[in-house]
Amino acid sequence: MDVVLSQLVAGISVGSILLLAAIGLALTFGQMGVINMAHGEFIMIGAYVAFVMQGLFGSGVSLLVAIPAAFLVGGIFGVVLEQILIRHMYHRPLDTLLATFGVGLILQQLARDLFGAPAVQVSNPPWLSGSVQILGTNVPLTRLFILLLVVAVVAGLAALMAYTSLGRRIRATVLNRNLAETSGISTRWTDRTTFFIGSGLAGVAGVTVTLIGATSPTMGTSYIVDAFLVVVAGGIGRIKGAVIAAFSLGILQAFIEYSTTASIAKFIVLIAVVAFLQLRPQGLVSVQTRSLA
Amino acid sequence: MSTTATQKKTGRLARISAAGTSPGVPSPRTAYLGIALIAMGLLVLAPALLTPFELRQMGRFVCYAMVAVGIGLAWGRGGMLTLGQGVFFGIGAYCMAMHMQLEDAALRGEETPQFMGTFGVDLPWFWEPFHSPLMTILLILLLPAALAFALGYSVFKRKVRGAYFAILNQAMVFAFVTLLVGQQATLNGSNGLSGFESFFGFAIHDPANRQMIYMIAAALLVIMMLVAYWMMRSRFGELLVATRDAEERVRFLGYDPAIIKTITFVTAAVMASVAGAMFVPLVGIISPAELGVVPSIAFVIGVAIGGRATLFGPVLGAIAVAWAESTLAENFPSGWTYFQGLLLILVIALLPGGIASVGRYLRWKHRGEAGKPTSEDPAPSDPATSDPESENSQKEAAS
Numbered sequence: 001m002d003v004v005l006s007q008l009v010a011g012i013s014v015g016s017i018l019l020l021a022a023i024g025l026a027l028t029f030g031q032m033g034v035i036n037m038a039h040g041e042f043i044m045i046g047a048y049v050a051f052v053m054q055g056l057f058g059s060g061v062s063l064l065v066a067i068p069a070a071f072l073v074g075g076i077f078g079v080v081l082e083q084i085l086i087r088h089m090y091h092r093p094l095d096t097l098l099a100t101f102g103v104g105l106i107l108q109q110l111a112r113d114l115f116g117a118p119a120v121q122v123s124n125p126p127w128l129s130g131s132v133q134i135l136g137t138n139v140p141l142t143r144l145f146i147l148l149l150v151v152a153v154v155a156g157l158a159a160l161m162a163y164t165s166l167g168r169r170i171r172a173t174v175l176n177r178n179l180a181e182t183s184g185i186s187t188r189w190t191d192r193t194t195f196f197i198g199s200g201l202a203g204v205a206g207v208t209v210t211l212i213g214a215t216s217p218t219m220g221t222s223y224i225v226d227a228f229l230v231v232v233a234g235g236i237g238r239i240k241g242a243v244i245a246a247f248s249l250g251i252l253q254a255f256i257e258y259s260t261t262a263s264i265a266k267f268i269v270l271i272a273v274v275a276f277l278q279l280r281p282q283g284l285v286s287v288q289t290r291s292l293a
Numbered sequence: 294m295s296t297t298a299t300q301k302k303t304g305r306l307a308r309i310s311a312a313g314t315s316p317g318v319p320s321p322r323t324a325y326l327g328i329a330l331i332a333m334g335l336l337v338l339a340p341a342l343l344t345p346f347e348l349r350q351m352g353r354f355v356c357y358a359m360v361a362v363g364i365g366l367a368w369g370r371g372g373m374l375t376l377g378q379g380v381f382f383g384i385g386a387y388c389m390a391m392h393m394q395l396e397d398a399a400l401r402g403e404e405t406p407q408f409m410g411t412f413g414v415d416l417p418w419f420w421e422p423f424h425s426p427l428m429t430i431l432l433i434l435l436l437p438a439a440l441a442f443a444l445g446y447s448v449f450k451r452k453v454r455g456a457y458f459a460i461l462n463q464a465m466v467f468a469f470v471t472l473l474v475g476q477q478a479t480l481n482g483s484n485g486l487s488g489f490e491s492f493f494g495f496a497i498h499d500p501a502n503r504q505m506i507y508m509i510a511a512a513l514l515v516i517m518m519l520v521a522y523w524m525m526r527s528r529f530g531e532l533l534v535a536t537r538d539a540e541e542r543v544r545f546l547g548y549d550p551a552i553i554k555t556i557t558f559v560t561a562a563v564m565a566s567v568a569g570a571m572f573v574p575l576v577g578i579i580s581p582a583e584l585g586v587v588p589s590i591a592f593v594i595g596v597a598i599g600g601r602a603t604l605f606g607p608v609l610g611a612i613a614v615a616w617a618e619s620t621l622a623e624n625f626p627s628g629w630t631y632f633q634g635l636l637l638i639l640v641i642a643l644l645p646g647g648i649a650s651v652g653r654y655l656r657w658k659h660r661g662e663a664g665k666p667t668s669e670d671p672a673p674s675d676p677a678t679s680d681p682e683s684e685n686s687q688k689e690a691a692s
Contacts, residue, residue: 029456033456035456035459035460085638085642088642089641089642092645093455093456094372094374094455094456094459095641095642095645097374097376097456097459098374098590098593098594098597098637098641099637099638099641099642101590101637102633102634102635102636102637102638102641103634103638104634105630105633105634105637106630106631106634106635108630109627109630109631109634112627113627221585221586221587225463225464225467225586228460228463228464229460229464231460232457232460232461261475262471262475263471263472263474263475263476264472264475266467266468266471266472267468267469267471267472269468270464270465270467270468273461273464274444274447274448274461277448277451277453277457277461278447278451281451281452281453
């Protein structure tokens with residue numbers, strides 16, 4: 001029983017990181033159908049923002065400053081990318097994937113030239129050291145902080161989608177772009193704002209992963225693949241799908257990892273996603289459409 | 294291009310139905326002449342003119358070109374962005390590497406490859422088949438075919454496509470590399486397999502044998518180009534392009550797009566696997582670093598730059614990019630990455646048909662409209678294949 005509980009807690013922790021990395025992607029992929037391979041590099045940028053903030057403010061308060069700063073920096077990078085490149089390629093999703101991969105290559109090299117190829121150290125703030133007992137297992141405070149942050153982000157995003165006019169515009173554009181346009185919504189403006197929020201959330205994800213992992217120029221690649229799996233399994237266009245998928249995959253991985261190894265767990269999770277797509281090709285939760293696809 | 298007149302009149306459907314005239318498929322004369330020239334360059338000129346070191350480099354480029362032929366078929370002709378060719382390349386490479394390791398061990402009179410000695414393990418079960426040369430060759434062909442069939446058919450049957458397919462491929466390559474790195478005691482983990490002595494009984498360090506291995510690889514590349522050309526020209530090739538451009542129409546005409554796409558995907562996988570198998574004796578090492586997510590996309594870059602839907606574009610593009618990388622990256626390691634990224638962005642955004650479409654574009658500028666390069670080579674520009682959402686919204690707007 002202890003094992004089940006501790007693995008469950010570990011799985012929820014893995015899931016919360018997955019969700020944080022994936023939620024911005026779910027937003028942009030869901031709304032515009034474009035795949036932003038540079039999303040992983042936005043996570044990396046967020047992590048380096050945390051590193052720079054640590055140098056400026058010391059490691060006590062820097063985390064709290066870094067989160068909004070990374071949101072802003074990530075968002076600006078996203079808007080610039082959308083404005084210069086992606087908006088010209090909305091009808092070619094596969095090409096967008098490759099072109100944004102090129103952007104990712106450049107950003108990686110930029111980080112390498114600015115901060116050096118080896119991983120840099122972002123130390124955890126003192127108020128997050130230690131752990132608490134939850135259901136009989138030790139949970140590090142950093143993991144708990146990430147979980148709470150994820151809850152806050154998801155709640156905030158859900159509220160934004162449900163109650164604000166921006167949220168209504170985004171939902172309208174996802175459901176039917178032409179009709180939304182005809183009703184007077186500026187889909188261009190909506191796209192740009194969505195991209196800002198989605199990329200900003202990648203920046204926030206970057207800050208939080210410095211609490212548990214290394215910060216290096218190539219860190220984005222390892223997060224992006226998992227994040228994509230979450231989006232594919234969850235279905236596009238709905239935050240709910242991403243939330244369920246992230247925690248399911250996290251818990252699944254934690255349990256398989258317990259009985260085998262981390263690498264085999266990753267492999268089995270992939271097989272599970274492929275098998276799951278057999279049952280529901282559109283993912284867990286999808287917007288009802290009458291399209292043939 | 295003799296087809297432009299028909300195209301202008303009746304558009305896409307005419308292009309689908311007019312047999313043997315899909316855009317990007319050269320006439321037999323051009324095709325065979327071009328393949329003969331490439332064969333000449335690789336099999337006669339290169340061994341005569343290049344130093345042994347350069348020939349070794351060339352061998353590596355030839356392997357990348359083999360992968361590129363498959364990607365050209367699957368992505369350029371079929372619209373399936375195969376971001377996971379590293380898996381198939383790796384399967385072929387590791388099959389060959391395991392066989393060569395066992396051969397070396399037998400020459401030394403030992404049971405297990407050298408690296409296993411340090412871990413003190415017995416030969417794992419999955420090494421057993423690779424004692425036999427014949428079995429090794431069979432597995433190099435059959436393993437990737439089986440995997441590609443299983444993944445392709447199950448995914449295409451459920452109409453999972455476009456970006457989803459690309460992402461699944463990428464996840465597959467990620468899982469594969471993680472799996473390899475985890476096999477420290479049985480596959481030497483992230484160090485990979487290296488230090489080979491013999492290739493099917495031939496001493497690998499003998500310059501004559503080295504040249505022979507290169508010749509085999511180059512000949513295989515020429516054969517693959519011929520296969521690709523026959524596939525492109527055949528009725529099957531027509532159906533493949535039709536599936537890329539309007540999958541639903543093909544379905545309504547009574548064909549099964551899933552089978553068409555699966556066959557192409559399997560072909561591309563086998564080509565990548567053979568390339569990997571030749572990579573090992575030519576380069577002398579295979580490690581997970583050659584197979585990851587980034588190398589898998591790097592396979593695609595040459596194809597995109599050369600011209601994805603053409604016969605020669607992928608091969609020439611792959612060789613050119615690999616050559617540029619090996620010369621530029623030596624002198625300006627960071628400059629090369631910027632250049633590579635920028636080149637990828639510019640070609641994909643501005644010249645989706647690759648370098649191969651430049652000629653047609655210039656001719657179009659000259660003459661007015663003949664050979665207009667838009668919407669031909671770029672993979673799905675049709676909403677039916679590119680984006681289910683937008684297709685839906687278009688339909689709703691129409692109704």
